[in-house]
Amino acid sequence: MNTSGWKIDLQEDHAIANDLLNEIKKVTPEHDKKLQDLKQFIANKVNNLINGFCRINLLPNVICYHNSKFQ
Known part of the structure; x- marks a missing residue:
C-alpha cells in the first residue's frame, strides 16, 4: 500500500x-437568485388568488393549497 501517495491525495482533496x-459561504440568502425568485413566485401566487385559492406546485407530486380565508 502506497501510504505516502494516499496521504498526499487526501491532503489535496x-x-x-x-x-x-x-466559496459556498459567500452565497447568502440575499445573494441567492434562485431563492429570491422562488420567494417572489410564491408571493405572486398568494397575492393573486384564483377563486380564493392558490395552487402552488413546488415539487413533483406535492401540491400546496392556500386559502386567503384562513389568514
Missing part, C-alpha cells in the same frame, strides 16, 4: 473541499 466550502 482536503484543500479542494476547503476551497469549495469557502
Whole structure:
C-alpha cells in the first residue's frame, strides 16, 4: 500500500473541499437568485388568488393549497 501517495491525495482533496466550502459561504440568502425568485413566485401566487385559492406546485407530486380565508 502506497501510504505516502494516499496521504498526499487526501491532503489535496482536503484543500479542494476547503476551497469549495469557502466559496459556498459567500452565497447568502440575499445573494441567492434562485431563492429570491422562488420567494417572489410564491408571493405572486398568494397575492393573486384564483377563486380564493392558490395552487402552488413546488415539487413533483406535492401540491400546496392556500386559502386567503384562513389568514
